[in-house]
Amino acid sequence: MRLKSLLLVFLVTLFSCQEKKQRITPQDIPDPKQTDGGYVSDPAHMLSASATATINSMLTDLDKEGTAQVAVVLQEDIGVEDPTDFAHKLFNTWGIGSKETNNGLLIFLVRDARKLVFETGKGLEGDLPDILCYRIQQEYMIPHIKEDNYDEAFINGVKSVAAQLRTGNYAYDETSDEAYMAPVTDSSLVAAEDDMVVASPQAFAGAADEMQEYAEAPVEQGSDFIDRSPGAGFYIGLVLMLFLSPVLMHACFGGRRKKKKKHPDPDVDNIPVSIKEMSNDFLRPGWIGLLLIHITAWWLLWFMDAHYNVRLGFFKVLLVYYATWVVFMHLAVLIVRLRAETALRGADRHTRWQRLSAAHSQLEFSGYIFPLPFLLLYLRWYRHEQQKLRDTPYDCPHCHQALHRLDEKTEDPYLEKAQVIEEKLSSVDYDVWRCDKDDYQLVLDYTDFHAAVSECPSCEHKTFQCKTTRTQKRATTKAAGWGIKTYLCAACGFSKDYRFTIPKISESSSSSSSSSSSSSSGSSWGGGSSGGGGASSSW
Structure with a gap:
């Protein structure tokens, strides 16, 4: 009996040691940007070579046109790690998506855990909310994964994601490629922002x-001259x-x-x-x-x-x-x-x-x-005064009683649709004050002056954003180039193209900048971070 107990302890210890050995970190996942410059990491070869090439082609178009940077990872197992937590860590380790717009997406499959995870950057949460991520998984990917048809699952999934980001409809037409292929206009070159070069x-x-x-x-002692x-x-x-x-x-x-x-x-x-x-x-x-x-x-x-x-x-x-x-x-x-x-x-x-x-x-x-001597103290006093201006109750103009402010969950029915969208974009926060006695309400807007959103010239709501940037003519050392920025209003749907100029390239830096830009776009991710959004499905 004692021998059996010792044997049992030995086996448990052995398996626990094995489990520790199988712990996998994001650094253990092959980064496709460091290998072939693509977007698909598939060390277990679940996808065929043709499927991998097709997916890479679609994701290259999405990246070059500035819509999204998508990474696809298929892993046999990740040891004791939870797939959802692991996807979040992997996303931030690689830095998927643009650092400025956080337009990254990670499609992560773990076959051993039977789990499919979408992890989105904050910049994609509006165009690709959690519920749509789940629907794409359930309608276009999981049925094929259950049949071990990973080629069909991931090609259809990427097509659906591309259609959603380009047209706002994830249910693409399978008989037409227009929904998920790149636009007809030349968007092979994404215009770089003309940032100032600052010495390190x-x-x-x-x-x-x-x-x-x-x-x-x-200086040495005894010297008569000190420089x-x-x-x-x-x-x-x-x-x-x-x-x-x-x-x-x-x-x-x-x-x-x-x-x-x-x-x-x-x-x-x-x-x-x-x-x-x-x-x-x-x-x-x-x-x-x-x-x-x-x-x-x-x-x-x-x-x-x-x-x-x-x-x-x-x-x-x-x-x-x-x-x-x-x-x-x-x-x-x-x-x-x-x-x-x-x-x-x-x-x-x-x-x-x-x-x-x-x-x-x-x-x-x-x-x-x-901060010193007084600036930090002043700014603290300023924030306190601003909070008082916003939080002090208003009086009802009819009964002269103090109004009460609704919380975020109950104020939406009193807001217009465009105002709700502004709150979702974090460009404006609205306060709704009500008097239940006289059914009087007061709606006040409080702009977030750190928001990267513009005012729409059509509806005048702060819901106007740049969606795509395309270079139409590359700048050279002899002539300036130009491109098109497409802005779209999330409230009224107003869209407008704005032309911008690209300054001439200085002759001293033209050769080095062109070589470095091509290599950086192909051999590394954009430095983005996860916003915590996405969805997961099991089969």
Whole structure:
């Protein structure tokens, strides 16, 4: 009896050790971007070669046109891991989807666990909600998976996803390829956003440490001359701050208000501005503010060198610029507040909340970068005052009793359809105040000034988004290119194409940029993250 017990313990221990060995992590899953540059990871070869090629072709079109970046993974087993949790980890490990729009989707099958999982990025949750993910699985994939026909299951599933993202209808017509194939217009090239190239702080810092070590080396005793001229780190610091200062100015105050240019075609370069990109109405320092910061910092550096005989290096430049920015931001916030109070004198609570929120939406970032001595305290006080403006009950104009505010679950019946869509897009949050005695209601809108949504020119709701970006003519070293951005209103369905220009490529960087862009698009994902949405099905 004792021998049987020992044998049982031995077998349990053996199997538990085996189970530990079978633990699989997302890093163990072959990344197709690192192997063949495709979108399908199928180490167990459940799909045929032709099916894999077909799926890769469809997913390439979706990716290039900017609609979505989709990864397909078929795994025999994942050990003791839960497929849903594993899909979430794998999604974030690879970074599926664009970093800016989070338009990623992971279609993940684990044959041993008999589980099919869709994991979506936050940017796809509106176009591909959880219920549609489940329907696509149940109608187009699970029936074929039960028959071990993985080719048909995944080809049909990808077709359905593509049709839903392009047309808003996942039930594609099997006799026609139009619903899930790429648009007829040339969308093989996705227009890259014309971002400013900023020198890497790490690269400068590494060189600065090396130069500073040499420049600040102590002189030998007995030497009559001490060299206090600025070292190489001083000039590196100046160059670094010349690059960083415009970035900080844009982050704290937004871009400058663009002047509309006269053009035969009013849509050329007249792309809608998203809410978060709107400039500050009360203060836009722009290049004048930058000039003031640089002159002040340079004067302080000269004063330290001339009157205190201080040897100037990399970190002293950073310290002086930081102190200059601290003073500048405190004065700027003070000016914004004084101008706002003057402009809003006599305004109602709702108007005050909206205008002050717009003025402070980007200034909140500065509270984390330049918190001392007073900026962080001011921003905390500002948030408290804003909350009071919104939460204090209103009085009924009929019975003069205090209205009560409905919660998020019960307020939707009192909102228009477009207002409900705005709340789903997180561009506007509505408060509904009611008086049950007189059946009076008050609906107030509170804009989220961090939302990447524009105002629709048709219905004037904040539901206008860029859906696709297509390059029609690639820029060269001799001529600028152009492309088309298609915007769609989620409320009224209004759609409009906007033409944008692509600047000429500088001759010094044309060869390197073209080679790097082609390799990065094929050998890596976009850096997106999961929004936690999706669905799973078992069979």
